[in-house]
Amino acid sequence: MKLGRIEALKSQHSRLETELAALANRPFPEPELITRLKRQKLLVKDQLVAAGVMSPRPERALVLSH
Numbered sequence: 001m002k003l004g005r006i007e008a009l010k011s012q013h014s015r016l017e018t019e020l021a022a023l024a025n026r027p028f029p030e031p032e033l034i035t036r037l038k039r040q041k042l043l044v045k046d047q048l049v050a051a052g053v054m055s056p057r058p059e060r061a062l063v064l065s066h
Contacts, residue, residue: 004052007047009044009047009051009053012040012044013041013044013048016040016041016044017041019037020037020041044058
């Protein structure tokens with residue numbers, strides 16, 4: 001993948017992350033918009049993982065309590 005494309009994907013991923021954080025801080029976040037942005041972010045992340053730029057591991061660990 002070309003370096004310019006990788007930088008564009010990184011930028012898009014960062015922008016989506018910022019938008020999601022801003023939405024989470026709103027008094028009445030729009031669930032549909034949040035879902036759409038999360039899906040877009042995941043698609044961008046998948047492209048970055050495929051390019052070998054980002055790790056495929058989850059960003060947050062899932063903790064299960066018994």
